[in-house]
Amino acid sequence: MNEEEKLTVLAKLAGLNIDPAYHLGVAMQLRALLTQGELLTSPPLAAEIEPAPAYHP
Amino acid sequence: MILLDRLERLAGVCAIATAVRRGEITAVEIIQNRLDRIERLNPALNCFTQIFADRALEMARAVDVMVQAGQDPGPLAGVPFGVKDNYDVAGRVTSAGSIINRRRAAAKADAIILQRAAKAGAVLVGTQNMDEFAYGFTTENAHYGPTRNPHDHDRSAGGSSGGSAASVAAGLTDFSLGTDTNGSIRVPASFCGIFGLKPTFGRLPRTGTFPFVHDLDHLGSFARSAADLAAIYDAIQGHDDHDVACAQRAIQPTSPALRKLDQSFDVAVLGGWFHDMADEQGHAAVAAVASALGATHRLTLDLAERARAGAFVLTAASGGNLHREALQAQAQDFDPATRDRLLAGLLLPADLVLQAQRIRQVFREQIMAAFRKHDLLIAAATPCTAPLLGQSTIRINGQDVPARPNMGVLTQPLSFVGLPIVTVPVVRTGLPIGVQIVAPPWREDAALAAAARLEAEGIVQTAVADAC
Numbered sequence: 001m002n003e004e005e006k007l008t009v010l011a012k013l014a015g016l017n018i019d020p021a022y023h024l025g026v027a028m029q030l031r032a033l034l035t036q037g038e039l040l041t042s043p044p045l046a047a048e049i050e051p052a053p054a055y056h057p
Numbered sequence: 058m059i060l061l062d063r064l065e066r067l068a069g070v071c072a073i074a075t076a077v078r079r080g081e082i083t084a085v086e087i088i089q090n091r092l093d094r095i096e097r098l099n100p101a102l103n104c105f106t107q108i109f110a111d112r113a114l115e116m117a118r119a120v121d122v123m124v125q126a127g128q129d130p131g132p133l134a135g136v137p138f139g140v141k142d143n144y145d146v147a148g149r150v151t152s153a154g155s156i157i158n159r160r161r162a163a164a165k166a167d168a169i170i171l172q173r174a175a176k177a178g179a180v181l182v183g184t185q186n187m188d189e190f191a192y193g194f195t196t197e198n199a200h201y202g203p204t205r206n207p208h209d210h211d212r213s214a215g216g217s218s219g220g221s222a223a224s225v226a227a228g229l230t231d232f233s234l235g236t237d238t239n240g241s242i243r244v245p246a247s248f249c250g251i252f253g254l255k256p257t258f259g260r261l262p263r264t265g266t267f268p269f270v271h272d273l274d275h276l277g278s279f280a281r282s283a284a285d286l287a288a289i290y291d292a293i294q295g296h297d298d299h300d301v302a303c304a305q306r307a308i309q310p311t312s313p314a315l316r317k318l319d320q321s322f323d324v325a326v327l328g329g330w331f332h333d334m335a336d337e338q339g340h341a342a343v344a345a346v347a348s349a350l351g352a353t354h355r356l357t358l359d360l361a362e363r364a365r366a367g368a369f370v371l372t373a374a375s376g377g378n379l380h381r382e383a384l385q386a387q388a389q390d391f392d393p394a395t396r397d398r399l400l401a402g403l404l405l406p407a408d409l410v411l412q413a414q415r416i417r418q419v420f421r422e423q424i425m426a427a428f429r430k431h432d433l434l435i436a437a438a439t440p441c442t443a444p445l446l447g448q449s450t451i452r453i454n455g456q457d458v459p460a461r462p463n464m465g466v467l468t469q470p471l472s473f474v475g476l477p478i479v480t481v482p483v484v485r486t487g488l489p490i491g492v493q494i495v496a497p498p499w500r501e502d503a504a505l506a507a508a509a510r511l512e513a514e515g516i517v518q519t520a521v522a523d524a525c
Binding site: 007010011014016017018019022025026027028029030032033034036037039040041045049050051 | 362363365366367369370373384385388389393396397398400401402403404405406408409411412413414415416417418419459462
């Protein structure tokens with residue numbers, strides 16, 4: 001599959017209707033986001049780190 | 058006549074309010090002066106999306122009536138200001154820089170912050186241009202056109218509050234109110250050579266403003282001096298129940314702190330990511346501020362790059378979520394640069410969004426540890442000076458990267474954890490560039506006091522645009 005085909009599948013799975021005319025631009029932006037996303041997952045965070053808000057007295 | 062001459066030389070918030078309260082000049086004279094200036098200069102700059110001449114003159118007359126009756130119209134008496142087009146103005150549809158919002162109902166009331174500014178005597182003259190839905194750093198809006206930098210009309214004013222910043226730099230208004238989700242006050246303040254304040258997350262209520270990313274959106278202001286920023290902030294701060302994120306904190310006036318120019322701060326220069334992603338002009342600006350504040354420590358926050366990535370990812374996901382319905386029903390009406398990023402945000406794995414929030418938590422702990430050792434932190438506000446409009450790439454750290462998403466590399470990590478920051482315009486030749494003065498949560502007073510000290514020492518000063 002090329003990127004455009006992958007995006008079609010992904011959008012369908014996510015229940016989104018994305019005009020094929022936008023696929024190339026969306027794919028480019030998604031690639032940029034996923035590149036940034038790699039910085040979030042590696043190295044892994046300690047298991048006890050959680051984002052829930054904590055209330056203190 | 059002398060006062061009107063001073064006005065042309067852009068007297069500023071405190072000077073105008075003082076003159077009006079003393080009856081030395083009328084609010085109507087000031088507003089008319091600024092409306093004339095807008096008529097003359099705005100066609101080239103495109104700062105405004107709508108101008109409220111009648112409403113402004115009516116409000117100015119009300120201020121003058123109070124003065125004549127011996128009443129005090131407030132600390133911002135007769136001061137002309139503009140507001141980013143994502144604040145509600147009663148009777149008007151809040152566009153947020155889009156055409157999609159035109160289908161929304163007109164606002165029933167002014168945003169709460171506008172109500173507070175009006176109560177303090179300030180006079181709203183118009184709404185100001187922005188990136189669509191605040192998603193951008195250049196104010197190159199596909200629907201309303203680009204806002205031009207008053208220092209060089211071929212260059213960007215920064216964004217997303219570009220119209221608001223350019224308006225203050227060109228003297229069309231004496232302050233402006235904007236929003237900052239990832240740097241949308243600090244980036245345009247840097248490019249336009251003016252002062253900008255992004256207070257602590259939760260400090261200013263967002264009631265009556267159009268959201269972008271709920272847990273990153275801040276309101277803030279632009280002005281031509283630190284004292285002006287403090288006067289505006291003091292007039293508009295305070296809790297409001299209608300914004301669930303607004304902190305239950307008492308009003309903490311900052312203006313008194315600015316008069317203590319001899320106070321010293323333990324200041325550290327942010328290194329690592331914050332050094333590497335700035336160019337030589339940014340380094341020189343930071344060095345000038347560091348020297349004046351006696352900053353000898355350099356501090357590296359090793360999670361800064363990951364915090365920036367977290368802000369980048371969270372913004373796309375949250376923005377996509379906010380606009381999901383419109384993206385499905387009328388995607389063709391979005392600015393293409395906004396639409397593609399929001400749609401991509403909707404396709405992000407949930408795993409990454411959760412990971413971004415976890416990084417945020419750890420980065421917050423890291424930066425709070427830094428504040429146990431230092432009072433203030435400083436870093437360049439932008440990786441470079443204002444790029445040309447339409448410029449597709451900028452060079453950062455030896456690499457050519459897309460210009461539009463990367464103007465906020467130095468601002469994003471810091472707003473990700475909601476810290477109060479004042480951007481100061483460093484005195485230099487050539488295009489302006491700003492430095493961020495970062496304070497611990499709720500210490501807007503410290504950042505503003507440091508900015509005032511730098512101003513008193515001639516290190517920072519608003520760059521008055523020659524072209525105006």
